[in-house]
Amino acid sequence: MKITAEEIWSAVQAVREKAPIVHSITNYVVMNNTANALLAIGASPVMAHAEEEMEEMVGIASALVINIGTLSPAWVRAMFRAAEAARKRKIPIVLDPVGAGATSYRTRTARELIRAVPPEIIRGNGSEIMALVEEDAKTKGVDSSASSDAAAAIGGILHKQCGAVVCISGETDYTIGPAGVIKTRNGHLLMTRVTGLGCTASALCGAFAAVTTDPALAAAEAMAVIGIAGEIAFARSEGPGTLQLHLLDALYRLDADDIERMLRIETEA
DSSP states (O other): OOOOHHHHHHHHHHHHHHOOEEEEEOOTTTHHHHHHHHHHHTOEEEOOOOGGGHHHHHHTOSEEEEEOTTOOHHHHHHHHHHHHHHHHHTOOEEEEOTTBTTBHHHHHHHHHHHHHSOOSEEEEEHHHHHHTTOTTOOOBTTBOSSOHHHHHHHHHHHHHHHOOEEEEESSSEEEEETTEEEEEOOOOGGGGGSTTHHHHHHHHHHHHHTTOSSHHHHHHHHHHHHHHHHHHHHHTOSSHHHHHHHHHHHHHHOOHHHHHHHOOEEEEO
16 A cells, blocks of 8 residues: 555645534543634534434435544444444444543444444544453543554554454554554644544544544544644744644645655554
């Protein structure tokens, strides 16, 4: 599997031209962040959670992103209804198992979602991905206690178990799919000081999955784009507060030259 700067730029252009509706069932902490990031890259966000409107909202969407960051029984029911509706419509589903491994409730919910309606993409940090496979894996709240490198082998097992593309964020982002592994090395450490950028990456996975038929390529495109935008934002920032501001501008202004100049990506069969 190979991915080039030209392919990533073509996908960015497709998002901007088609403005796909990304239905996000996401958490209270990041709703504003992820909606603004989707708008900045050119997609159209919908943040709907009511169980009663899931089928209708999924009916107008081009992708569904399920993020379990702030769970409640009503939201869990809505997630299952939305996932089932998305599967019927054959639109891509992205699952972000936020905090899997921190509590049995969220770990169980993520696993049940994967079993009931396998998503096209599962994106999480190292600890979250490991917790979906290993019973004794633990997560530090919603932060990772394991590197993406340490979780890569487990990500491969998860991919084989459920068929989903597994995307693990970290110093190196791993995208594990049927054709091999894509390693993306873009981004900056300061991004870990801003809440919800992992959730934002999952939302962008939804936007790119809406315009890219191969889920592995879509996930890798999203990780490259947010990583490059993060580097651009860091160069203009004084700290995490201004990083958030400049990240949105970087997503909005991202061009082919930025991707060609800054992309650090490699593939393994």
